[in-house]
Amino acid sequence: MVADQQAQAAQQSVPVVEAKNVLNSGDSGEDTSCIRGCCKSSQIRLNVPKAEFLLSQPLAEGSESTVYRASYQDQTVAAKKPKLATAEDINRFHKELQLLLELDHPNIAPLRAARAHPPDYITVFPLFEKGNLAEALHEREWKPTGTATLEIALQVAKALRYVHAKGFVHRDLKPANVLLDENYNAFLSDFGLAIQANQIEHFSKSWKAVGKPTGGFHKRFLVGTFYYMAPEVLKKEVATTKADVYSYAITINELATRTIPYSDRYTDAQCHTVLEMDYSEQQLAAAITVDQLRPVLMTAASRAPPGLASIIERCWHSDPLQRPELEEVIQELDFLKAELARNQAAESGAEMGAEGRVKGTEQTDWRQAAEASVSLGEGTKELASAAVVPAETERKDGTERGYRPTVASGVFETKGARDRMEDTHVAMQDLGGLDGVHLFGIFDGHRGAEAAEFAASAVPRHVYKSLKEGRSAEDALVATFTRTDEQFRREVDARRVLRRGGGKDWHPGCTAVAALVIDDKLVVANAGDCRAVLCRNGKAVQITKDHIAEDPTERARVEAAGGIVEWRVDTWRVGQAAIQVTRSIGDGDLKPAVTAFPEVSAIELTEEDEFLIIASDGLWDVVSNEEALAFVYDTVKDPFLVGKRLATEAITNRLSGDNLTIVIAFLRPVSTFERVY
Numbered sequence: 001m002v003a004d005q006q007a008q009a010a011q012q013s014v015p016v017v018e019a020k021n022v023l024n025s026g027d028s029g030e031d032t033s034c035i036r037g038c039c040k041s042s043q044i045r046l047n048v049p050k051a052e053f054l055l056s057q058p059l060a061e062g063s064e065s066t067v068y069r070a071s072y073q074d075q076t077v078a079a080k081k082p083k084l085a086t087a088e089d090i091n092r093f094h095k096e097l098q099l100l101l102e103l104d105h106p107n108i109a110p111l112r113a114a115r116a117h118p119p120d121y122i123t124v125f126p127l128f129e130k131g132n133l134a135e136a137l138h139e140r141e142w143k144p145t146g147t148a149t150l151e152i153a154l155q156v157a158k159a160l161r162y163v164h165a166k167g168f169v170h171r172d173l174k175p176a177n178v179l180l181d182e183n184y185n186a187f188l189s190d191f192g193l194a195i196q197a198n199q200i201e202h203f204s205k206s207w208k209a210v211g212k213p214t215g216g217f218h219k220r221f222l223v224g225t226f227y228y229m230a231p232e233v234l235k236k237e238v239a240t241t242k243a244d245v246y247s248y249a250i251t252i253n254e255l256a257t258r259t260i261p262y263s264d265r266y267t268d269a270q271c272h273t274v275l276e277m278d279y280s281e282q283q284l285a286a287a288i289t290v291d292q293l294r295p296v297l298m299t300a301a302s303r304a305p306p307g308l309a310s311i312i313e314r315c316w317h318s319d320p321l322q323r324p325e326l327e328e329v330i331q332e333l334d335f336l337k338a339e340l341a342r343n344q345a346a347e348s349g350a351e352m353g354a355e356g357r358v359k360g361t362e363q364t365d366w367r368q369a370a371e372a373s374v375s376l377g378e379g380t381k382e383l384a385s386a387a388v389v390p391a392e393t394e395r396k397d398g399t400e401r402g403y404r405p406t407v408a409s410g411v412f413e414t415k416g417a418r419d420r421m422e423d424t425h426v427a428m429q430d431l432g433g434l435d436g437v438h439l440f441g442i443f444d445g446h447r448g449a450e451a452a453e454f455a456a457s458a459v460p461r462h463v464y465k466s467l468k469e470g471r472s473a474e475d476a477l478v479a480t481f482t483r484t485d486e487q488f489r490r491e492v493d494a495r496r497v498l499r500r501g502g503g504k505d506w507h508p509g510c511t512a513v514a515a516l517v518i519d520d521k522l523v524v525a526n527a528g529d530c531r532a533v534l535c536r537n538g539k540a541v542q543i544t545k546d547h548i549a550e551d552p553t554e555r556a557r558v559e560a561a562g563g564i565v566e567w568r569v570d571t572w573r574v575g576q577a578a579i580q581v582t583r584s585i586g587d588g589d590l591k592p593a594v595t596a597f598p599e600v601s602a603i604e605l606t607e608e609d610e611f612l613i614i615a616s617d618g619l620w621d622v623v624s625n626e627e628a629l630a631f632v633y634d635t636v637k638d639p640f641l642v643g644k645r646l647a648t649e650a651i652t653n654r655l656s657g658d659n660l661t662i663v664i665a666f667l668r669p670v671s672t673f674e675r676v677y
């Protein structure tokens with residue numbers, strides 16, 4: 001080993017001596033420079049006799065070269081032999097070689113040696129055993145973790161930033177030009193099309209003088225690889241480093257989605273460097289430039305953090321000036337990386353695969369963010385088809401659990417008089433396949449719908465996970481509220497930093513009520529002014545308490561926690577934001593005073609319990625608990641129709657100005673109602 005290293009060091013430090021040794025092989029000139037004298041190096045041999053490379057089988061056939069597995073100085077290497085047809089091609093080889101000699105970066109495939117001497121033109125690089133990123137993703141179906149995705153995104157961004165700082169544009173960034181070592185570290189390669197940034201304008205102008213495009217024109221000026229080419233490049237306008245930023249976005253999105261760009265609409269995968277476009281390609285190119293068509297953006301189904309999508313979108317903006325510099329991209333990726341590490345620590349490291357997510361529904365961005373942040377743990381299939389937890393058959397006091405309600409639930413929601421809907425809800429019977437476990441909840445958003453969207457997705461996942469972990473219903477709900485709140489506020493902060501959301505005053509929130517039925521047990525958690533009312537034996541039992549600043553105990557609690565409560569015009573309000581509720585998910589500026597910690601009540605259900613009404617304050621502002629019951633009795637026993645009846649009453653007759661969501665859960669067979677009443 002030591003001897004090896006010494007031998008290697010000796011070889012590297014005395015290239016000139018070696019060069020002298022090979023002069024008798026018929027070569028002229030020095031090993032430290034190319035035949036023309038335009039490429040020079042004191043470290044890298046540029047005139048290695050072809051025989052020293054020991055080429056074996058071809059590894060890949062590029063559009064401009066063949067890459068061979070080879071052996072050089074007892075190491076396995078990759079030897080790239082360009083296809084040189086014209087004097088122009090040979091000029092290009094020298095240009096590429098000059099650039100390669102200038103590059104020295106941990107994420108750029110380093111040149112080991114070269115031969116720049118007719119008739120043989122060869123460049124030699126270390127052999128990257130894992131090949132290129134396109135093969136890894138699409139041939140070997142490598143599924144990078146979120147961390148690996150971010151790491152590669154960072155490494156490529158750093159290599160590209162370095163290239164740009166050197167004054168060059170790569171012009172052919174794509175997964176096939178990102179090589180992977182045995183640890184899946186990324187190395188930018190293939191500088192065959194790279195060009196000095198200040199020369200681009202000259203080239204583009206000279207094209208304009210050329211006139212009509214011909215095949216030759218395409219070969220010389222329309223360079224890059226079609227799917228990865230920025231619209232301005234496709235339009236043959238001046239390409240800058242921002243064209244690389246665009247290609248970077250397409251590449252990273254391909255990594256995060258493991259999907260070849262446009263493969264959804266364009267089956268004939270055309271991943272080689274463009275020489276000429278055929279007709280369907282021209283149509284696609286037109287769609288990219290005119291209609292701003294882009295590949296399908298990564299979603300939360302990707303293992304990569306959702307924040308990456310925002311970076312990708314900005315990097316493939318159709319206006320090059322709107323695309324960020326790589327410096328900015330790197331800062332944001334670093335942030336996402338730290339964030340992911342923190343989340344993983346918090347979630348005990350179990351990274352969730354694509355199969356762990358609820359599928360089949362149109363979901364908003366915030367719901368996806370919630371999905372991404374609530375890991376259901378390893379081996380968990382879809383929430384909706386999860387394994388069944390054995391039902392508890394005994395109570396704590398040892399008596400049998402005899403009663404199990406017959407549940408029939410439905411939801412009615414309307415934005416009412418408002419122009420936006422900021423309420424969301426969940427109504428899931430047999431949650432995740434858990435027999436006899438039902439979850440109902442309403443989330444009433446304020447200062448935007450974001451928190452409500454997030455909660456509607458995160459809450460059932462947290463509840464399910466907590467129950468699977470063996471927590472009691474009470475514990476599960478408390479953990480759910482506090483975790484949802486923490487994760488949501490983290491997401492808001494992350495987006496604020498990424499400038500995907502609002503500014504420093506952006507603190508969306510929502511009130512939350514969640515009712516969990518497990519066999520004969522009803523547990524309700526509440527934070528805010530949604531309300532759950534149980535109809536027991538014809539009487540209204542209000543299970544929750546409204547958490548509003550008007551309530552003296554809540555007001556005292558908020559003040560004791562450092563919050564400011566003031567009388568404003570008509571009512572008591574909390575903080576600068578002047579919200580009426582004293583508990584909520586989100587509202588980062590009002591934490592910890594406006595807590596997400598819920599009040600929890602547990603009730604043992606019996607045959608006396610008829611139905612549960614859960615509704616946002618839009619209902620309770622204008623309809624009393626008793627009135628609500630009366631409307632239910634007076635309406636055909638269909639949960640949806642009952643909800644609609646209540647909503648119509650509230651909005652049409654009593655002029656509730658708010659969004660309205662009403663969840664109705666009948667707790668015994670609906671047929672019995674008609675007989676009794």
Ligand SMILES: Nc1ncnc2c1ncn2[C@@H]1O[C@H](COP(=O)(O)OP(=O)(O)OP(=O)(O)O)[C@@H](O)[C@H]1O
Pocket residue numbers: 059060061062063064065066067078080109125126127128129131132172176177179189190192272273
């Ligand atoms: N050092 C290496 N180790 C392993 N594989 C390599 C190496 N260099 C190149 N390859 C393989 O050879 C392929 C072609 O190499 P390269 O991109 O440099 O050639 P090219 O002719 O310029 O291709 P194109 O312009 O079509 O992208 C790469 O995509 C990669 O799969």
Ligand SMILES: [Mn+2]
Pocket residue numbers: 062176177190
């Ligand atoms: Mn290539």
Ligand SMILES: [Mn+2]
Pocket residue numbers: 062064172190191192193273
């Ligand atoms: Mn190339």
